[in-house]
Amino acid sequence: MVMGRPRSFDADMALDEAMEVFWRHGYDGASLAMLTKAMGIKAPSLYAAFGSKEGLLKAALDRYAQRRSEHMRYVLAGPSARAVAERFLSSIAESHTDPANPPGCLLVQGGLACGAGSENIPFELASRRAQTETELRERFIQAKQDGDLTDDADPAALARFLSTVASGMGVLASSGANRDALREVARVSLSAFPGHRERGGAML
Amino acid sequence: MVMGRPRSFDADMALDEAMEVFWRHGYDGASLAMLTKAMGIKAPSLYAAFGSKEGLLKAALDRYAQRRSEHMRYVLAGPSARAVAERFLSSIAESHTDPANPPGCLLVQGGLACGAGSENIPFELASRRAQTETELRERFIQAKQDGDLTDDADPAALARFLSTVASGMGVLASSGANRDALREVARVSLSAFPGHRERGGAML
DNA sequence: AGACTTATCTACCACTCGATACAAAAGTTG
DNA sequence: CAACTTTTGTATCGAGTGGTAGATAAGTCT
Secondary structure (H helix, E strand, C coil), X not given: CCCCCCCCCCHHHHHHHHHHHHHHHHHHHCCHHHHHHHHCCCHHHHHHHHCXXXXXXXHHXXXXXXXXXXXXXXXXXXXXXXXXXXHHHHHHHHHCCCCCCCCCCHHHXXXXXXXXXXXXXXXXHHHHHHHHHHHHHHHHHHHHHCCCXXXXXXXXXXXXXXXXXXXXXXXXXXXCCCHHHHHHHHHHHHXXXXXXXXXXXXCC | CCCCCXXXXXXXXXXXXXXXXXXXXXXXXXXXXXXXXXXXCCHHHHHHHHCCHHHHHHHHHHHHHHHHHHHHHHHHCCCCHHHHHXXXXXXXXXXXXXXXXXXXXXXXXXXXXCCCCCCCHHHHHHHHHHHHHHHHHHHHHHHHHCCCCCCCCCHHHHHHHHHHHHHHHHHHHHCCCCXXXXXXXXXXXXXXXXXXXXXXXXCC
16 A cells, blocks of 8 residues: 655644634634644645644644643542542643643633534534533542532532633633632632631621 | 714614624624624614724623623622622523523623734723622622621632632533523532531531 | 705625645655 | 655635725705
8 A cells, every 4th residue: 555645744733733723712713824824734734634624623622632631630539529629620720821821721712602604613612611520520429429528419510610610710811810810719619619617707 | 063864773772683693603703794684784884883893892892781780780789798799690690591692691702712803802801801800899898898798808809709600600601501500500609608608517 | 945964775895714626746665 | 766645835716704985865954
């Protein structure tokens, strides 16, 4: 079998550049001109490798998920439900303000609402966000079986709460909020989580 | 002084239609064709009335803020800081899943990231989101002076937390989450707020 | 009525969008 | 080297983008 002309660019490196463009400008806001320039390739190479603009986004999302999976493994390996929540929000505060990336979260910045012809992009992103929530929920269900969470705790509600706060932190970070602001949100959020030490003082 | 031909459309009604388009498709995703069709006017009328696509968005945002201001007045009139927080998150859960509007929040859906030529849109939206946070913060500062919040409470942190949860709920709603899901997030979030009745059971 | 002012409509502008046809180039294999 | 396969660059496609020029219509004021 003959091999043909070899690809002259590294697909993963190109995906990293594409990811950044989608992250910073959203799906609709990321033009082919921006993408090809950032990736250092011409349009036909892009289409040969990824099929379409949407295919490129999906490939970038896969790579994004892959990058995050190790962090998420660490998060879920926390010794208790509360530790998992702490690790989760803390890692979100760091990653969403990592100067190596655009601020916020690709799964939020990428496009909550899109124009004609891109209607399925928001679904794609939502489904990937839901995956994190599912991982947290299953971890909390496990925690409940382990007796680590009380019987009246609601794993699904807690997971959804954390996932929602994470999305909110993405919005906050994209507005230019600094790392300390996100850490503070994480701290306050954690006091909604079972197992925290109640702060002193009578209130209300 | 002569008056000239009167406008044949109601600017506020047209703005409501434009608002919905921006809400559902975002700034970049909302094309002039969509907007003029929804508003029932032709492009020159739109430009005569609002100056540009960006001017139209700003007018729609003004109207959005105006609509919300009455709700916000009710929220801020809560008898205690905690009541304010309850009213705030509760009203967010309802409004973000109001079937009369697109799901989520215009200030989030409108565009966290935009393409070339729309770079200031995200700033515009962020500044309007920040306004709500400021209103909450000032209300909580007042609550602290009234002795309604303890000395160790941090009004800025609480306001930012609530604002962040609200943004997260916007993302959640835009993913298709129903009203009960948002109410649940509101309920969990409130347990992070000073003055709640701690749930029973030892944890961790 | 007639002058004046403003809005509306049709048609169109230059430009960008995502995507592709085609030929030249760069490899591998026999 | 020659046959073959795939990638690359140039040049371009039709459709859609935000925005506008110019003529006409619809009012108000004298």
